[in-house]
Amino acid sequence: MTAQAPQSSRSLKSPEEIPGSYGLPLIGETIELFRDEELFYWRHFHKYGSIFKTRAMGKNFAFLIGPEANRLVMMEQADHVSTTLGWEFLRPVFGNGLLFMEGEKHRATRRLMYPAFHGRAIASYFDTIQSVAQDFVQDWATRETVNLLTEFRRLTLVIACRLFIGTQTASEVGQTSQWFSQLVKGGLSILRLDIPWTPYGRSQHARQKLTEFMRSVIAERQRQGNLQESRDVLGLLLAAVDEDGNHLSESEVIDHALFMLVAGHETTSNLLSWLVYELGAHPEWQSRLRSEQDAILKDAPLDMTHLKQLSHLTNVLKEGERLYPPVYGMPRGVVKDIEYAGYRIPAGWYVDVSPMLTHRLPELYAEPDRFDPDRFAPPREEDKQHPFALVGFGSGPHGCLGFEFAQMEMRVILLTLLRQYSWTVTPERESIAPMRQPSKLMKNLQARFTLVN
Ligand code: HEM
Numbered sequence: 001m002t003a004q005a006p007q008s009s010r011s012l013k014s015p016e017e018i019p020g021s022y023g024l025p026l027i028g029e030t031i032e033l034f035r036d037e038e039l040f041y042w043r044h045f046h047k048y049g050s051i052f053k054t055r056a057m058g059k060n061f062a063f064l065i066g067p068e069a070n071r072l073v074m075m076e077q078a079d080h081v082s083t084t085l086g087w088e089f090l091r092p093v094f095g096n097g098l099l100f101m102e103g104e105k106h107r108a109t110r111r112l113m114y115p116a117f118h119g120r121a122i123a124s125y126f127d128t129i130q131s132v133a134q135d136f137v138q139d140w141a142t143r144e145t146v147n148l149l150t151e152f153r154r155l156t157l158v159i160a161c162r163l164f165i166g167t168q169t170a171s172e173v174g175q176t177s178q179w180f181s182q183l184v185k186g187g188l189s190i191l192r193l194d195i196p197w198t199p200y201g202r203s204q205h206a207r208q209k210l211t212e213f214m215r216s217v218i219a220e221r222q223r224q225g226n227l228q229e230s231r232d233v234l235g236l237l238l239a240a241v242d243e244d245g246n247h248l249s250e251s252e253v254i255d256h257a258l259f260m261l262v263a264g265h266e267t268t269s270n271l272l273s274w275l276v277y278e279l280g281a282h283p284e285w286q287s288r289l290r291s292e293q294d295a296i297l298k299d300a301p302l303d304m305t306h307l308k309q310l311s312h313l314t315n316v317l318k319e320g321e322r323l324y325p326p327v328y329g330m331p332r333g334v335v336k337d338i339e340y341a342g343y344r345i346p347a348g349w350y351v352d353v354s355p356m357l358t359h360r361l362p363e364l365y366a367e368p369d370r371f372d373p374d375r376f377a378p379p380r381e382e383d384k385q386h387p388f389a390l391v392g393f394g395s396g397p398h399g400c401l402g403f404e405f406a407q408m409e410m411r412v413i414l415l416t417l418l419r420q421y422s423w424t425v426t427p428e429r430e431s432i433a434p435m436r437q438p439s440k441l442m443k444n445l446q447a448r449f450t451l452v453n
Contacts, residue, residue: 038438069340087331117233132158136154156272271320271410307412329354421451
């Protein structure tokens with residue numbers, strides 16, 4: 001199966017002619033989409049090719065697969081589509097974060113938030129991340145097995161609570177993590193009644209509790225006169241001012257910080273689980289990364305300047321992003337007609353582009369199901385064939401704001417593990433390859449850690 005290039009012919013075909021099926025009356029293919037998740041994408045791609053339609057949740061969708069589709073939707077015609085409409089079903093969990101803003105308001109808010117996620121700010125989070133990670137993994141060799149997803153969810157949540165919402169003590173982390181889990185679990189429930197005993201009601205209650213907690217942290221900082229403190233994301237968002245003197249209100253800061261918590265938590269822990277799994281299944285890569293670390297650090301403690309010098313590690317991270325993009329599909333509501341591959345997709349429809357399917361196209365990546373980080377090293381550099389060939393963090397106006405943060409966090413955690421441990425994993429890679437449904441498989445990934453020398 002290959003991806004098609006767009007046509008600019010004037011004789012556009014109607015959306016009704018897009019290959020695919022609307023499924024059953026009323027419900028369309030909603031059940032298949034939610035039940036099978038990634039498999040739905042794979043099956044339809046194999047059956048219909050690089051553009052196909054479906055109907056789910058009462059909406060008409062066109063799935064557009066390949067790097068040109070990514071370019072069109074994420075960048076070239078980003079103003080013809082809406083992320084707010086596309087991600088609407090996640091709004092009870094996500095609240096009013098950046099993904100739910102459009103146009104000038106989105107651009108201005110993103111500009112204000114940018115400094116909290118780049119350069120000096122990222123460096124200022126390094127120590128917290130490193131010390132939390134070291135404490136967290138210190139007893140892993142004493143455990144029979146470690147469930148990767150469970151542990152990385154806990155670890156990234158502790159880090160995010162410390163840096164995004166200002167949690168300090170272990171009991172605060174315990175409480176805020178619990179509220180956070182309730183928020184995510186209930187927010188995704190299909191029945192959305194805001195009544196205390198329903199999962200959805202509990203999730204909205206948890207959001208309220210998290211909001212109150214953050215208000216109290218901000219009030220305490222105000223009382224101590226260190227509101228502008230920039231040790232954490234919360235501090236930097238509170239301090240953010242643009243060239244016209246505009247700043248975010250307290251409730252905007254809280255909304256954005258909570259959105260970061262949600263947007264950054266599952267994505268990072270999912271990808272970390274797969275990275276550690278693949279390294280467990282490829283001990284030769286553990287050795288290469290350990291040797292690279294020894295050669296660059298010598299006996300010095302790890303610091304920010306080392307991270308970008310570790311090119312094998314960079315390639316391993318890219319290979320994880322390629323094979324297991326946590327956001328495997330990106331939906332958008334069409335607000336102005338778009339054209340793709342000779343079809344007209346009208347306003348009122350939805351489009352979905354897929355990092356997961358793009359990343360496994362054989363015309364971009366040789367033997368796409370293989371774990372082969374060297375594909376990113378010169379002279380191969382397979383991702384450089386097309387600027388939208390590797391898009392696990394999105395691109396364009398809504399591309400991931402937390403990219404640098406996530407890259408730094410994942411590098412620090414992997415290096416912390418590599419320095420202390422070697423590990424093996426179950427299940428056997430051969431028994432689950434080619435991993436068409438990572439979101440289902442990842443719950444079972446286990447590792448056994450042994451101290452190195
Ligand atoms: C491995 C980790 C991560 C992955 C794979 C990832 C992926 C993505 C993707 C694909 C998008 C674009 C969604 C779309 O266009 O529909 C996105 C947006 C976003 N991500 Fe991440 N993300 C990760 C970690 C993080 C972290 C740690 C943070 C916060 C520190 C974060 C904050 C955001 C924000 C704020 C947006 C919305 C940007 C906007 O709408 O302007 N992400 N992310």
